[in-house]
Structures are given as structure tokens and as C-alpha cells.
Amino acid sequence: MKLDLHGQSVHDAWTTFKDWIYEQQGDHNIKSVNVVTGKGQIFLEFPEWCTDMSFIREISVHRSGGAYQIYFYRKR
Numbered sequence: 001m002k003l004d005l006h007g008q009s010v011h012d013a014w015t016t017f018k019d020w021i022y023e024q025q026g027d028h029n030i031k032s033v034n035v036v037t038g039k040g041q042i043f044l045e046f047p048e049w050c051t052d053m054s055f056i057r058e059i060s061v062h063r064s065g066g067a068y069q070i071y072f073y074r075k076r
Contacts, residue, residue, distance in 0.1 A: 001030060006038035006066070013042045014049060025055045025072055036067040 003020050005013040017035065024033050037043040046068055050056050058071040 002034045002036065004036040005042055006036050008042070010041050010045060013037070014045075017046075017049060021053065021070070025053075030072065031074075032069055032071045034062060034067055034069055039066045 001024055003017065005017060008016065021033070024030055035046070037046050043066060047059060050059050050070065055072055056070055057073045060069050060071075061067075062069050
């Protein structure tokens with residue numbers, strides 16, 4: 001699954017991401033997702049957005065440099 005936030009304002013991107021990520025983590029078949037941020041302010045703030053989401057196991061910068069890969073904890 002992929003979400004493209006590139007070109008949105010920071011506030012709109014946060015709202016879109018928050019709604020989308022909670023929906024994705026509810027699907028037991030999804031192990032990871034990709035979020036395109038671009039290389040601007042959203043990219044810089046994105047790791048902070050994920051800090052209080054206990055279902056996120058890891059985030060890493062995608063090889064493109066303008067996106068993140070998010071890995072979920074396995075559901076039990």
C-alpha cells in the first residue's frame with residue numbers, strides 16, 4: 001500500500017496520513033506501507049508523526065530519499 005503526500009500542506013498531510021495509517025494497520029494482511037513525502041518539510045516532520053503510534057515497529061527512509069517505509073508489529 002502507498003500514500004502520496006507530496007505537494008500537500010503539512011497540516012493536510014498530517015490529517016490524511018493519520019486517517020490512512022489507522023485504516024491500514026487494521027488490515028491483518030498488511031505488514032508494511034510506503035508513504036511518499038517529497039524531500040521538504042513533510043519529510044522532516046514525518047518521523048515525529050509516527051512516535052506515538054504503538055503499532056508501528058519501524059520506519060526507514062525509502063531508497064528514493066523522498067519517502068518512508070513503515071513496518072507494523074505482527075498482529076496476535
